[in-house]
Amino acid sequence: MLSSTTAAASGKSSDLLSSRSIKHVVVLGANGAMGLGSGALFTTAVPRVTFLARTKEKADGGLAAAVKMVRSSTVGSRVDTGSYDDDFDRVVAEADLIFEAVTEQLDLKQQFFDRIDKVRRPDSIVATVTSGLSINQLAEGRSESFRKNFLGLHFFNPPNVIVGTELVAGKDTDPKLVDFIDAYCTRLLGRAMVRTADTAGFAGNRVGFKLLNECAILAEEHGPLLIDELVGPYTGRALTPLATVDLVGWDIHRAIVDNIYELAPDEAHETLKLPGYMADLMAKGVLGRKTGGGFFGKDDAGGQIVLDPKTQNYVAKASISRPDLSFIDEISNLHRVGRYVDGMRAFAEATGPYAAIAQKVIAGYISYSFNRVGEVTDDISGIDRIMGYGFNWAPPSVLVDTIGLKRTIQMIEKAGLAVPPALANAQEGTTFFDDPQVNVGKFFVAA
Amino acid sequence: MAQIPEVYVLGGYQTDFARNWSKEKKHFVAMMREAVLGALEETHIEPSEIEVAHTGNFAGELYSKQGHLGAFFLEIDPAFSGIPTARHEAACASGSIALLAAAAEIEAHRYDLACVVGVEQMKTVGPGEGGDFLGTAAWYELEAKGIEFPFPKLFGKLGDEYDKRYGIKDEHLAEISTINYANGKLNPNAQTRTWYMNYDHAMSRDEFNGSIGGRIHISDCSQVTDGAAALLVASPEYAKKWAERVGVPLESIPRIKGWGHNTARILFEDKIAESANSEYILPHVRSTVTSAQKRAGIADTGGIDAIETHDCFTTSEYMAIDHFALTAPGESWKAIEEGVIALGGSTPINPSGGLIGAGHPVGATGVRQVLDCHKQVAGTAGDYQVEGAKNVQTLNIGGSGTTSVSFVIGT
Numbered sequence: 001m002l003s004s005t006t007a008a009a010s011g012k013s014s015d016l017l018s019s020r021s022i023k024h025v026v027v028l029g030a031n032g033a034m035g036l037g038s039g040a041l042f043t044t045a046v047p048r049v050t051f052l053a054r055t056k057e058k059a060d061g062g063l064a065a066a067v068k069m070v071r072s073s074t075v076g077s078r079v080d081t082g083s084y085d086d087d088f089d090r091v092v093a094e095a096d097l098i099f100e101a102v103t104e105q106l107d108l109k110q111q112f113f114d115r116i117d118k119v120r121r122p123d124s125i126v127a128t129v130t131s132g133l134s135i136n137q138l139a140e141g142r143s144e145s146f147r148k149n150f151l152g153l154h155f156f157n158p159p160n161v162i163v164g165t166e167l168v169a170g171k172d173t174d175p176k177l178v179d180f181i182d183a184y185c186t187r188l189l190g191r192a193m194v195r196t197a198d199t200a201g202f203a204g205n206r207v208g209f210k211l212l213n214e215c216a217i218l219a220e221e222h223g224p225l226l227i228d229e230l231v232g233p234y235t236g237r238a239l240t241p242l243a244t245v246d247l248v249g250w251d252i253h254r255a256i257v258d259n260i261y262e263l264a265p266d267e268a269h270e271t272l273k274l275p276g277y278m279a280d281l282m283a284k285g286v287l288g289r290k291t292g293g294g295f296f297g298k299d300d301a302g303g304q305i306v307l308d309p310k311t312q313n314y315v316a317k318a319s320i321s322r323p324d325l326s327f328i329d330e331i332s333n334l335h336r337v338g339r340y341v342d343g344m345r346a347f348a349e350a351t352g353p354y355a356a357i358a359q360k361v362i363a364g365y366i367s368y369s370f371n372r373v374g375e376v377t378d379d380i381s382g383i384d385r386i387m388g389y390g391f392n393w394a395p396p397s398v399l400v401d402t403i404g405l406k407r408t409i410q411m412i413e414k415a416g417l418a419v420p421p422a423l424a425n426a427q428e429g430t431t432f433f434d435d436p437q438v439n440v441g442k443f444f445v446a447a
Numbered sequence: 448m449a450q451i452p453e454v455y456v457l458g459g460y461q462t463d464f465a466r467n468w469s470k471e472k473k474h475f476v477a478m479m480r481e482a483v484l485g486a487l488e489e490t491h492i493e494p495s496e497i498e499v500a501h502t503g504n505f506a507g508e509l510y511s512k513q514g515h516l517g518a519f520f521l522e523i524d525p526a527f528s529g530i531p532t533a534r535h536e537a538a539c540a541s542g543s544i545a546l547l548a549a550a551a552e553i554e555a556h557r558y559d560l561a562c563v564v565g566v567e568q569m570k571t572v573g574p575g576e577g578g579d580f581l582g583t584a585a586w587y588e589l590e591a592k593g594i595e596f597p598f599p600k601l602f603g604k605l606g607d608e609y610d611k612r613y614g615i616k617d618e619h620l621a622e623i624s625t626i627n628y629a630n631g632k633l634n635p636n637a638q639t640r641t642w643y644m645n646y647d648h649a650m651s652r653d654e655f656n657g658s659i660g661g662r663i664h665i666s667d668c669s670q671v672t673d674g675a676a677a678l679l680v681a682s683p684e685y686a687k688k689w690a691e692r693v694g695v696p697l698e699s700i701p702r703i704k705g706w707g708h709n710t711a712r713i714l715f716e717d718k719i720a721e722s723a724n725s726e727y728i729l730p731h732v733r734s735t736v737t738s739a740q741k742r743a744g745i746a747d748t749g750g751i752d753a754i755e756t757h758d759c760f761t762t763s764e765y766m767a768i769d770h771f772a773l774t775a776p777g778e779s780w781k782a783i784e785e786g787v788i789a790l791g792g793s794t795p796i797n798p799s800g801g802l803i804g805a806g807h808p809v810g811a812t813g814v815r816q817v818l819d820c821h822k823q824v825a826g827t828a829g830d831y832q833v834e835g836a837k838n839v840q841t842l843n844i845g846g847s848g849t850t851s852v853s854f855v856i857g858t
Contacts, residue, residue, distance in 0.1 A: 044643065071643065071655045072643050072644075072645075072656075073648075073651055073653050073655060074645055074647040074651060075643075077647060160641065161641065163641060190632060190640060190641055238470070238471075332472075335473070336472060336473055336474050336477065337473075337476050337480070337522065338473065338474075338476060338477030338478070338480035338481055437635040437636075439463045439466065439481060441477065441481050442463065442466050444471075445470075445471050445472060446471065446472035
């Protein structure tokens with residue numbers, strides 16, 4: 001069964017670690033952000049890492065970017081580069097771990113796996129960094145030894161900064177390999193590992209993009225600026241939701257929510273449907289920050305502008321008036337002096353239409369997370385870990401503990417959502433968050 | 448020197464030194480609050496039991512335009528209303544001075560339970576301005592005014608003095624840096640735990656590891672850090688009751704077994720002139736180390752199981768090695784080469800990662816060091832535990848070797 005505990009970090013890990021040896025890693029797609037970032041990370045523990053790309057020049061470019069990313073030229077002394085045409089068969093045959101980070105397309109990845117399967121050693125590990133494609137589907141048609149040694153290893157971008165990592169086994173993956181990779185990544189790469197089921201979006205993107213897409217839907221009526229303030233830093237995140245969508249890119253957002261919408265119909269199905277205005281604007285080339293703007297952008301004079309989803313035009317940020325959001329100011333002031341419990345209780349008790357919107361989104365995040373237990377992770381701590389270590393959002397359990405169980409239940413009921421049994425059946429005073437190494441205060445950012 | 452009256456260290460808490468509290472848009476009182484409430488939770492002590500509070504802070508006036516940090520203790524919990532508080536400042540030794548004050552009051556039977564909190568919020572300003580603020584720990588007008596990053600340059604001169612008297616190699620300084628970063632990776636509160644570092648990088652001299660003060664390169668420096676650490680210290684009477692309450696034998700509770708405290712002249716060149724005929728480059732630092740050991744009834748560093756020292760720069764740890772007499776004066780490199788100071792060595796230095804690996808929130812550092820000693824002695828240091836540690840010693844230094852404080856924490 002799945003286990004999202006830190007067991008691998010405890011004493012028995014030394015036996016596990018000696019069960020295999022990783023001396024040479026080959027990174028496929030080493031010119032992309034995830035490939036080169038992961039490649040740089042591997043050089044902290046592995047003496048030889050080979051960066052492969054379509055051309056050697058592209059792989060060299062990936063290495064140069066990796067050096068800049070971790071700010072150390074010593075990356076270069078552990079990395080060699082090559083191309084798929086000239087070097088693939090030789091280096092893949094030599095590798096202990098083949099790390100696939102090519103474009104997120106099922107058929108393309110399958111072509112690479114077909115080629116890997118032909119030349120790899122039977123004992124080598126094959127890992128994919130996919131953020132949502134099915135591990136079982138990716139492994140279809142591969143040899144038995146490939147399937148046994150294949151798993152998903154989902155680092156978050158940039159991997160040298162964000163330690164949260166999802167580990168996804170396929171149905172044929174050797175359980176001993178899963179334990180080894182868990183221990184290896186924890187001990188040697190400093191990762192915070194979370195084991196998830198092979199479900200759409202795994203754990204982090206399933207829960208995270210549900211909230212992001214809900215905010216995009218709400219922005220149609222209320223505007224992106226107001227929604228980003230309502231579900232802003234004071235609710236337990238450093239970066240506001242729609243600014244996050246602009247940063248990751250609308251195309252990536254769409255791929256993730258479409259995948260979940262199609263494959264995992266659940267109680268929040270409608271909140272995972274991409275809003276029509278986003279599809280319209282994407283057809284016109286709007287993809288977020290990488291195309292110069294999305295929900296937020298800048299005009300030719302450098303002034304800040306905000307999308308009006310109703311007209312699909314942009315308006316000056318300065319022209320948008322801020323309604324009375326004094327409840328946010330009050331909570332922010334409490335966060336600023338470290339009174340997070342007082343702040344989040346004030347949040348749960350705030351009144352008025354705007355507070356109700358924010359409470360509904362946060363109540364939805366909590367209930368959706370608790371409802372995913374047993375489906376995407378074994379326990380809530382797995383979802384807590386990936387939301388904290390991967391998204392840098394207040395994990396759902398932290399919100400329950402901070403708001404208080406009774407108030408949380410009332411908030412969920414007020415939002416018209418079903419109360420997850422784990423909350424409904426708990427005793428008042430139960431503490432849900434169980435990771436003493438995390439300063440929970442860091443999630444509650446003042447405005 | 449007679450053994451000192453007993454002062455027990457019941458436990459404490461530090462904030463995650465990787466946090467940037469300016470990015471979180473927080474006031475430093477939030478940091479004090481998390482540290483103190485964390486310490487209370489850790490020790491199962493109620494806020495109302497604290498009788499006196501001492502705050503260590505270097506430069507709140509500069510970083511946050513706020514003085515009077517003792518008074519901010521009352522903002523943590525309503526139960527603190529009316530209790531006596533004070534703020535203590537001795538540059539990077541501020542935290543240790545706050546603990547010395549608390550311990551003295553307990554020794555004098557004025558109070559039975561004191562809270563000591565060290566705090567510094569440094570990321571409110573950029574590196575240049577912050578470097579200038581740190582210059583006030585030296586004689587600002589003579590050693591820092593108008594100089595970019597004065598402290599790396601002063602501790603570069605410490606390396607130069609070693610070079611002149613005994614010889615010193617960059618390779619050994621790079622090894623000190625590598626060990627501290629490696630230890631920091633084992634410490635869940637260390638600022639640099641996810642940073643990219645290895646020996647080759649510490650030896651590299653390109654744009655990613657430039658010189659910022661003579662022989663001092665980026666990898667030789669401690670960090671600019673936001674952080675707070677808190678300790679609860681108690682009289683034997685309180686400790687006895689507390690031991691019963693939490694169900695531990697009194698003898699298992701770490702105590703301050705010895706302390707040392709000396710001050711040298713503030714100008715670095717005056718210190719060097721004064722030590723011209725001494726085998727130690729900073730003889731007052733040596734006195735601090737030995738007086739703490741004597742008060743603890745420990746003959747020499749052979750009786751110390753691990754050290755948390757003030758590695759504001761690799762040269763300061765290089766100095767600490769021979770000033771602890773782990774080697775003869777000038778031969779610190781031997782202890783590095785022989786693996787004495789590494790985790791697993793005979794006298795590990797900075798299992799926490801120290802100021803280079805764990806971080807250096809100036810006013811909190813002395814308190815954080817004693818907290819780490821407590822963890823070692825109590826066996827709660829997790830992945831950076833020194834097996835079987837019974838006596839662990841700190842060395843905390845303000846200025847260019849000016850104010851030195853050392854504690855021996857043990858059972």
